[in-house]
Amino acid sequence: MSFAKSLGKSFVLIIIILILLIGGGLWLDYLDVISVKKTFAPLYKVMGKTPQTSLTATQSRPLVANLDEDRLAKIQESLLLQAETLDKREADIVVKETQLEQTAQELSEREKNQEEREKTFNLAVKKYDDKNVNVEQIATNLNGMAPKNAVDILVAMDDQTVIDVLRKVEELAKANGTSSMGSYWLSLMPSERAAEIQRKMINKPESLN
Incomplete structure (x- = not known):
């Protein structure tokens, strides 16, 4: 048991x-x-x-592999977008640099043209000043001469210089409060020459140019 x-x-x-x-x-x-x-x-x-x-x-492993591939694809897509953005920025920078270079060139040309205009203007002013000084000196010298000698000198000059001298003589006479010799000199000049000078003095403005 x-x-x-x-x-x-x-x-x-x-x-x-x-x-x-x-x-x-x-x-x-x-x-x-x-x-x-x-x-x-x-x-x-x-x-x-x-x-x-x-x-x-291991049936879940392909799913993990697919997730990894998706992540990799998204990363590649992101990198591609960044590369495209950088390329666009680089292209924009090149365009802006080209525009700046063109603007700088235009400004340089304008500055050069402005300098040329100023140079031309300064030369014209200097020329006018020199001529004005010469005309004033001639007028002063003629005022100190005998009328006949003064007229002989005026007749040898071109019409425009005669006009400039006569106007300067008038200006000096007004400044000094004296009588101008211009009219008397014209009366002593050959009649045709005197008439031509008077016509030009009436038709042209008072300018030394």
Whole structure:
């Protein structure tokens, strides 16, 4: 009787040990410490479940790979957009530099033209001043001469110089409060020459040019 009882206890212990072994194996397999799926495949079938194989375990990897490819594609797209933006900025800078160079060239040309105009104007002023000084000196000298000698000198001059001298003589006479000799000199000149000078003095403005 005691032998049968001991045999029963031993059998129970063996069953418990097998259960523990199977449960521990499944747990370690779940933790991916060991692989016992093929060994317990019949048990999975009895329980109506499909054991997880290495193929099913890696089915999620293509999804991860696709995500990595998407990230890489987005990065490449972002870099491409940045490159296009930089190219556009570089092109804009080149256009602006060209415009600035053209503007600088135009300003340089304007400055050069302005300098030329100022130079021409200064030369004209100097020429006028020199001529005015000469005409004033001639008028002063003629006023100090005898009328006949003064007229001989005037007749040898061109019409415009005669006109300038006569006008300067008139100006000096007004400034000094004296009588001008211009009219008397004209009366002593040949009549045709005197008439021509008077006509020009009437038709032209009072200018030394």
